[in-house]
Amino acid sequence: MNQNPHLRASKTAVLLLNLGTPSAPTPKAVRAYLKEFLSDPRVVEIPRFIWWIILNGIILPIRSSASAKKYASIWLPQLGSPLMHYSRLQAKELGEKFSNEGNTVLVDLAMRYGKPSTQEALEGLKAQGMERLLLLPLYPQYSATTTASSFDEVFRVLSTWRDQPELRLVKHYHDNSAYIAALRDQVLSHWDKDGQPDFEKGDRFVMSFHGLPKRNLMKGDPYHCECLKTGRLLGESLGLELGQYIVTFQSRFGKAEWLKPYTAPTIEKLAKEGCQRIDIFCPGFPADCLETLEEIAMEAKESFLDHGGRDYRYIPCLNSNPKWIEALSNIAYQHLLGWSLGTESPDELAKCNERAELAKSMS
Numbered sequence: 001m002n003q004n005p006h007l008r009a010s011k012t013a014v015l016l017l018n019l020g021t022p023s024a025p026t027p028k029a030v031r032a033y034l035k036e037f038l039s040d041p042r043v044v045e046i047p048r049f050i051w052w053i054i055l056n057g058i059i060l061p062i063r064s065s066a067s068a069k070k071y072a073s074i075w076l077p078q079l080g081s082p083l084m085h086y087s088r089l090q091a092k093e094l095g096e097k098f099s100n101e102g103n104t105v106l107v108d109l110a111m112r113y114g115k116p117s118t119q120e121a122l123e124g125l126k127a128q129g130m131e132r133l134l135l136l137p138l139y140p141q142y143s144a145t146t147t148a149s150s151f152d153e154v155f156r157v158l159s160t161w162r163d164q165p166e167l168r169l170v171k172h173y174h175d176n177s178a179y180i181a182a183l184r185d186q187v188l189s190h191w192d193k194d195g196q197p198d199f200e201k202g203d204r205f206v207m208s209f210h211g212l213p214k215r216n217l218m219k220g221d222p223y224h225c226e227c228l229k230t231g232r233l234l235g236e237s238l239g240l241e242l243g244q245y246i247v248t249f250q251s252r253f254g255k256a257e258w259l260k261p262y263t264a265p266t267i268e269k270l271a272k273e274g275c276q277r278i279d280i281f282c283p284g285f286p287a288d289c290l291e292t293l294e295e296i297a298m299e300a301k302e303s304f305l306d307h308g309g310r311d312y313r314y315i316p317c318l319n320s321n322p323k324w325i326e327a328l329s330n331i332a333y334q335h336l337l338g339w340s341l342g343t344e345s346p347d348e349l350a351k352c353n354e355r356a357e358l359a360k361s362m363s
């Protein structure tokens with residue numbers, strides 16, 4: 001069925017791309033995930049042979065069980081990995097938004113590592129008649145380590161297809177006004193509920209982004225500048241002055257220098273300097289995950305309180321904030337301009353069938 005492309009409805013699809021997460025919070029599942037992730041030459045740029053020895057001989061044996069314990073501490077009862085749960089929810093709600101607005105757009109989620117794989121997501125869309133494909137990464141700031149790696153994987157899969165879809169990509173949306181408005185809404189709704197920090201008294205608003213080796217920045221990765229711009233735009237939209245907000249980088253991996261200032265030492269320093277309250281938010285992570293829930297909401301909180309801080313407020317990621325779903329749909333619509341957002345009318349399909357019959361009779 002549906003072998004003849006003339007006989008099927010041709011559809012537009014939006015594929016959300018994210019990193020991926022272990023299938024379970026166990027050393028075995030975490031090891032398989034880390035092996036795939038850290039073997040990606042886009043992520044670690046050390047010469048392959050040397051890296052293979054370090055990864056298999058040192059990192060995987062040590063890190064798999066340490067990370068598994070951390071994953072176990074954030075695993076959601078019934079729902080599993082927060083990254084998977086919120087990414088799926090975002091795909092579902094974006095799809096519903098399109099259909100509520102009368103558009104037929106296929107929406108799905110693909111993970112760069114683990115499941116659902118990019119290959120299975122693309123094949124699923126193809127089976128539903130996808131002819132036009134928009135790739136929308138759940139990375140607002142572009143980095144070769146994340147965005148480019150996800151695109152590479154899509155290109156790799158498509159390179160095996162005879163009949164490829166039309167293709168468009170969203171490179172980044174770090175300064176998109178709807179994204180900034182969603183971030184602002186997320187912060188303000190927490191301040192409305194919990195009270196605002198007192199900046200006159202020295203309270204601080206910290207925006208923590210995932211880090212990257214400094215070498216990547218020096219080689220031309222735009223990620224650092226895009227994080228700083230998101231931070232500035234969010235700070236401005238909240239009416240904050242320079243010094244009231246701080247942009248930091250977390251999740252350093254290995255011994256090399258990464259983007260600075262690092263989140264953990266900054267928080268410790270603030271506490272030691274007498275800052276009583278910090279509100280911390282991770283604008284670069286659209287979904288809560290290990291890096292936000294364990295490293296920021298738990299570990300960094302402990303350090304702040306241990307070093308004399310009194311009040312540590314973690315503001316959750318965008319997750320299923322309706323303003324975020326609206327931002328995703330705005331970004332998608334901008335890039336879908338000119339593409340059909342419905343299936344062909346019965347008239348069009350009938351014409352297709354006539355052309356197909358004609359072609360058959362001539363062959």
Ligand SMILES: C=CC1=C(C)c2cc3[nH]c(cc4nc(cc5[nH]c(cc1n2)c(C)c5CCC(=O)O)C(CCC(=O)O)=C4C)c(C)c3C=C
Nearest residue numbers: 019020021022043067083143145146210212253289290291
């Ligand atoms: C060289 C190592 C790493 C680079 C470079 C890197 C870049 C990078 N990562 C994200 C987003 C996420 N990373 C997550 C987890 C994670 N990241 C690394 C290493 C690098 N990341 C590791 C080893 C791990 C696994 C956890 C651990 O063992 O510490 C996650 C969370 C995944 C989850 O399952 O919850 C996200 C999200 C970005 C945006 C980025 C570069 C810009």
Ligand SMILES: [Fe+2]
Nearest residue numbers: 210211251291
């Ligand atoms: Fe990471």
Ligand SMILES: [Fe+2]
Nearest residue numbers: 224225226228
């Ligand atoms: Fe920069």
